[in-house]
Amino acid sequence: MTSAEDFSEADLRDAYDSVPDAESPSRTHLEGLRRELLLRTVQISDRTKFVADEPSRSKPWGRFFWLSVAAVVAVSVTAFLVAKPDQNGAITSFRQVLFETGRHPWVHGQTRVEFEANVHEFETWFSPSERLAAMRSPQLIQHTDFSTGRQVTFDRNSQQLTQGLANPHSEDFGRALILAILHDGDLQGAMPFHRVSDLRKLEVLEDGARLLRYQFQVAWRSNTAVGWETTVWVDVESQLIRSWEERHSNGTTVVTRFDYPADGPRDMSALGVPQDVMIRE
């Protein structure tokens, strides 16, 4: 490397004459990087609350139901909120992936949870434009309208249908996660009791298909030994998320594979709940 230390007046003229002005970075790059940078920041006014509050304890399977919904919603709601019609082209950031994925009318996830010898599977749906989410497992069916906060739950064992408002402070329900996304529109905002870090991107070839692998770490703020690593696989060509995988510090793995149907369940009957069941408030 040579130094510019001993430049002259002629060098200064040449620097303008010989060196073309730099092109400006793309808007996609600027927006994606801005979001990635801000994932590593905090809102000062909220910090005390973050440190003081403890995450709520979750029931083993109930938590993962909503982790799956959270995954769908994290993909979709975030993207919905920031949708800009002129964004297209190659995926250069996770931000854009979220945007592209959220353009679909419905996002459907098939989730498999494995912990030691136990395996549990369930489905989730989310519509970014209609603000509807649903979950169906062997035990439970749930439907939530995010625009009204109305949630209906059907217990398949007792055949009881209950209706209530989402609890924004319960992580079991996942509403806190959703509200945080709606409020902040970023991963850190989505998980206010956690620290999200080390977002990485890698392009790989799998059976001839180009995939982007995004990875980030999540840890509880109150106990950084507890957390998980999220891996998100994205198809470069379609710009859609293929799967969202979480590997937790206790050995649990949660894998959600996505597809993008044209339509989805707009009410409980579409999820298979008999229409003659009475709703209890």
Next chain:
Amino acid sequence: MELLDLDRLRQRDSLAWGQLYDLCAQRTYRVLYHVTKAEQNVLEELNQAVWLAAIETIDRMDGTRGTPQDWILGVARFQGLTYLRRKYRNRVVTVGSGASFPIFDEVTPDLERRTERLGLLRACIESLPENWQFILRQKYEQGMSVKEIAESSGSTVKSVESVLSRSRSRLREMARATPDEEGWK
């Protein structure tokens, strides 16, 4: 500027970092362009590396040596020079993932060095305050005299001369001191 208060940056305050980013993200990209002449995808990866390194190392920034803007532009020059060093050492370099390999033109070493040197000078110019850059451009690109610059900007000859003098001094200072990882030695 209150929002760019160093303490707020050290606390990873989103407002302060958003403000610094909005002020400087395009400039760090241009600095990287002038230092490296790399392709767009490489520049984007380098620019990403600049900002992610910045937020990781902000605690080590010496606030007595300049503004956060000066510092982040120094980080960009460092990243650009590091890229160049690796390029010359290995002749092949990747930055992050998905980056393409740089294309090496068949040019003479002298011409290559001259081009690189002028690029570094432009990167240093890009790191100056923008009103200083404007006066430098009038002087060295448009060939205006100090008197003409003063008249066109409603300033005085003495003031323009002062800016030019300080600019050259600052450029020499920047060119002499290759920034370290934190942006400053």
